[in-house]
Amino acid sequence: MAAVSGKAFDSQIFWRLMSYAKPYRMRFWLTLGLTLFLAAIGPFKPYLIILIVNDYIATKDIVGLTNWSMVYIGIIAIESIAQFFQTYSANWLGQNIIRDIRVRLYRHVVNFKLKYFDNTPIGRLVTRCVSDIETIAEVFSSGILVIIGDILKLMVIVVIMFIINWKFALVVLIPVPILIFATRIFKNAIKSAFQSVRLEVSKLNTFVQEHITGMSVIQIFNREKEEQKKFRAINNRHRAAHIKSVWAYSIFFPVVEILSAMSVALLIFWGVKAVDDPIVLNEDIFGQIVGFVMYIFMMYRPIRQLADRFNVLQMGMVGSERVFEVLDTQSVIESDEKYADFEIHGNIAFKDVWFAYTDDNFVLKDISFELESGQTVAFVGATGAGKSSVINLLSRFYEFQKGSIEIEGKDVRTIDKNYLRKNIAVVLQDVFLFSDSILNNITLNDPSISREKVIEAAKAVGAHDFIMNCPGDYDYNVKERGAMLSVGQRQLISFIRAYVHDPKILVLDEATSSVDTESELLIQNAIEKLTENRTSIVIAHRLSTIKRANKIIVLEQGEIIENGTHSDLIELNGHYKKLYDLQFKH
Numbered sequence: 001m002a003a004v005s006g007k008a009f010d011s012q013i014f015w016r017l018m019s020y021a022k023p024y025r026m027r028f029w030l031t032l033g034l035t036l037f038l039a040a041i042g043p044f045k046p047y048l049i050i051l052i053v054n055d056y057i058a059t060k061d062i063v064g065l066t067n068w069s070m071v072y073i074g075i076i077a078i079e080s081i082a083q084f085f086q087t088y089s090a091n092w093l094g095q096n097i098i099r100d101i102r103v104r105l106y107r108h109v110v111n112f113k114l115k116y117f118d119n120t121p122i123g124r125l126v127t128r129c130v131s132d133i134e135t136i137a138e139v140f141s142s143g144i145l146v147i148i149g150d151i152l153k154l155m156v157i158v159v160i161m162f163i164i165n166w167k168f169a170l171v172v173l174i175p176v177p178i179l180i181f182a183t184r185i186f187k188n189a190i191k192s193a194f195q196s197v198r199l200e201v202s203k204l205n206t207f208v209q210e211h212i213t214g215m216s217v218i219q220i221f222n223r224e225k226e227e228q229k230k231f232r233a234i235n236n237r238h239r240a241a242h243i244k245s246v247w248a249y250s251i252f253f254p255v256v257e258i259l260s261a262m263s264v265a266l267l268i269f270w271g272v273k274a275v276d277d278p279i280v281l282n283e284d285i286f287g288q289i290v291g292f293v294m295y296i297f298m299m300y301r302p303i304r305q306l307a308d309r310f311n312v313l314q315m316g317m318v319g320s321e322r323v324f325e326v327l328d329t330q331s332v333i334e335s336d337e338k339y340a341d342f343e344i345h346g347n348i349a350f351k352d353v354w355f356a357y358t359d360d361n362f363v364l365k366d367i368s369f370e371l372e373s374g375q376t377v378a379f380v381g382a383t384g385a386g387k388s389s390v391i392n393l394l395s396r397f398y399e400f401q402k403g404s405i406e407i408e409g410k411d412v413r414t415i416d417k418n419y420l421r422k423n424i425a426v427v428l429q430d431v432f433l434f435s436d437s438i439l440n441n442i443t444l445n446d447p448s449i450s451r452e453k454v455i456e457a458a459k460a461v462g463a464h465d466f467i468m469n470c471p472g473d474y475d476y477n478v479k480e481r482g483a484m485l486s487v488g489q490r491q492l493i494s495f496i497r498a499y500v501h502d503p504k505i506l507v508l509d510e511a512t513s514s515v516d517t518e519s520e521l522l523i524q525n526a527i528e529k530l531t532e533n534r535t536s537i538v539i540a541h542r543l544s545t546i547k548r549a550n551k552i553i554v555l556e557q558g559e560i561i562e563n564g565t566h567s568d569l570i571e572l573n574g575h576y577k578k579l580y581d582l583q584f585k586h
Helices: 011-041 044-057 062-109 114-119 122-129 131-141 144-164 166-172 176-213 215-220 224-276 285-327 387-394 417-422 438-443 451-461 464-468 487-500 517-531 566-572 575-584
Strands: 348-356 362-371 376-380 402-407 424-427 505-509 535-539 551-556 559-564
Touching: 011 044, 011 062, 011 131, 011 144, 011 285, 044 062, 044 144, 044 285, 062 122, 062 131, 062 285, 122 131, 122 176, 122 285, 131 144, 131 176, 131 285, 144 166, 144 285, 166 224, 166 285, 176 215, 176 224, 176 285, 215 224, 224 285, 348 387, 362 387, 362 402, 362 551, 362 559, 376 387, 387 505, 387 535, 417 424, 424 487, 438 451, 438 487, 451 464, 451 487, 451 517, 487 517, 505 517, 517 535, 551 566, 551 575, 559 566, 559 575, 566 575
Parallel strands: 376 535, 376 551, 424 505, 505 535
Antiparallel strands: 348 362, 348 402, 551 559
């Protein structure tokens, strides 16, 4: 995977990420200014302590001590206020940037053709849209800006220490090369651990999403224990990846504490030696020791955190790379959309259409038929014959390789996809309902569709009574995937959804294959109401539902083998007649 390629730092990705801060440039520069201010004012406090100890405590100047103590308290107050605004501003900036990226990513993903979703685990996309983007926020809240501030603070501290007492500065810095070496080892270890964590998070999300969605299958076949074993294995790998990062932290932080203590010990040792040596001793030595102790802790803290900051930045880059990989994916159906507003009556023509999901493995071969406005065509055939592929091509969910599909004489590749799909309604066998009210599942939150129109459609379809019997009637929450409704009720909801959107072309994909006899009667009435004066394409296993179709097309292995009305095909005594006899002989 590109996201775990192990590159040290990709400047191209970094500057691409920074481009998202352009709309908030004023906030960015304000945050950076506060960061630099904090980096400069922090090292000034130990210098002030040195001044107070040497000039006022040593001389017992109470007035001066009081005044400079108030100055010190004022500096602390100013620093605290600046720290608040810097932290708030950095996080505000990060959250706004990831909001923009997430919106853009989602807008990009919803335009992908269905083939992309066929080949990409949904859990991986969820990880990209949620947790990977969250790592990007940390680039701004605790990444690049804080790194700049920490580096500047270190530079200011070192310069001030050498100005105050270069000998003390050299003594204090003796353990720093060891710390730099340890930091490098830690950075590489934690980077590897974080990459493993992100990979295992993606796998865990994919597994959980897929198995919760398919929980009914797991329970039906009594696979709970086996799937639990798989989950435990994935979860163990996820835990191991996190423990690897914890292990690195648990070693590095004590090393930093030991080295900082070593710097303090060396400082005290050298300071005691200076006190005992009249040649070295000067009147400022005691204040310098106190100040340098403060500088040591002030210096080691950002050094300790820099390794973590760089890894936060690196993981933000890894997350950015993953997200940009999706954003750069061009998996949309290309078209020359010339027409976006013309009258659609429902005249459809397939001309020598060939289609394959992969390579040249064609599932539709030389398909040709015409359908006039208001007519109904039905497709029958065995599973895998290519029936659903026909409607997928009409709505441009997939791209065909050869031939042409025309609506009102215009090639669908020249029609705006949104306008095209607005005029086509599809009722699927597996109805998807969102965790929302019945009303919102019907309107799909389209404000132009009134509640009165929905109720009118429900009465026409024959679903009003069952909806009114639900708690809260049209405001009843059907829960995820419509779990609170029966198969037949979900199907009726999908018919109302199609009805209120008033499509010019209606597609029914095996809409009665999974319902009971009573529900089928209601659905048959709904179908008659929906198909009235509307071009309709019906895919059905139950041949009783398509007797009245103007045209019946029999598909086998992607080819049209028979074509005609119900009576014509019965008289032909061919494949359709055999299918009909199999269903109605007994």
